Amino acid sequence: MQQRPLISVGPHRLGGPEPLYILGPCVIESEEFVWRMARQLKAIASEVGIQFVFKASYDKANRTSVKSFRGLDVREGCQILANIGKELGVPVTTDVHSPEETKIAAEYIDILQIPAFLCRQTDLIQAAAETKRVVNVKKGQFLAPWDVKNIADKLLSFGNDQFFFTERGATFGYNNLVADMRSLYWIREAGYPVVFDATHSVQRPGGGGDKTSGDGVLAPVLARAAAAAGCDGIFIETHEDPSKALSDGPNQIPLAQLPSLLKQLRQIHDLVR
Structure with a gap:
């Protein structure tokens, strides 16, 4: 295995002995909602004793249908996330979709x-x-x-060695993904920190006709498998009630189920570390 960099994320480290957990809802459904989720996840992370990054998208720019819920303006959404991070003392992350958005998000966000x-x-x-x-x-x-x-190589050529990759499944025919756990081994062997996305890996892209469906019941199964295979962190989208989520509900894990799953994942990480 090539020497892998240790990534600093606020008070946390990615690529070291302790796994990093990236947790949160798919999208900022409202400011009240995302604050409530962040506070609950902070409490869960403190209870379980894990490194925690809060995630939520300000905008879902790749929705299946033009009628799908998108989210907020980039600056408004990132300001909300920055306020959450500052008050709760947790790093925050969101996806970006253009160079222009990236420059704005970088003013507020820890992980792009x-x-x-x-x-x-x-x-x-x-x-x-x-x-x-x-x-x-x-x-x-x-x-x-x-x-x-x-x-x-692109990231390094542009002067940044603080990066990692997230495995989220590979296309397997139409409207289906498969998670190949060998990918985690190969990416780590290449010298890069790697996180496993348990919830997007169970998506069925476009499987609902005008929306994406998924097999959320399998997300905990794949998360446990990834922890056993060896990875530097787990990415999980969660919601108070996935059936009412405005985006990617079918593959999110109910918040009530998260504490027991995180305890299992920590035990597995400790066993294979």
């Missing part, structure tokens, strides 16, 4: 996330790298694990 569909967009990669913020690149559903080296 490059969406899977945009992971090869050089201008976006360059803009994120040049902010000097930590960059999380979601590995595209169309890429092999070893293809992330080309993305890493």
Whole structure:
């Protein structure tokens, strides 16, 4: 295995002995909602004793239908997340969709996330790298694990070595993804920290006709498998009531189920560390 960098995320470290957990709802449904979720997740993370980053998208720019809920303006959404991070003392992350948005988000956000569909967009990669913020690149559903080296080379060429990759499944026929746990091993062997996205890996893209469906019941199964396979962190989208979520409800884990799952994941990480 190549020497892997240790990524600093606020008070936390990614790539060291302790896994990092990126937790939160898919999108900022409202300011009241996202504050409530953040406070509950902060309490859960403190109870379980884990490194926690709060996530929520200000805008869902790649929705299946033009009628789907999008979210907020970039500056408004990022300001809300920054306020949450400051008051609760937790790092925050959101996805960005253009170089212009990236520059704005970097004023507020600890980790800039490059969406899977945009992971090869050089201008976006360059803009994120040049902010000097930590960059999380979601590995595209169309890429092999070893293809992330080309993305890493771009980030390094633009002067940023503070990045990691997130595995979120690979396209397997129509409206289906499969999570290949070998990917976690290969990305780590290549020398890059890697996080596993348990909830997007159970998506069925476009499977609902005019919306994405998913198999949320399998998300905890894949999270446990990823922890056992060896990874540097787990990414989980969660909601108080996924059946009422405005985006990606079918693959989110109910908030009430999260504490027991996180305790299991921590035990598995400790066992295989």
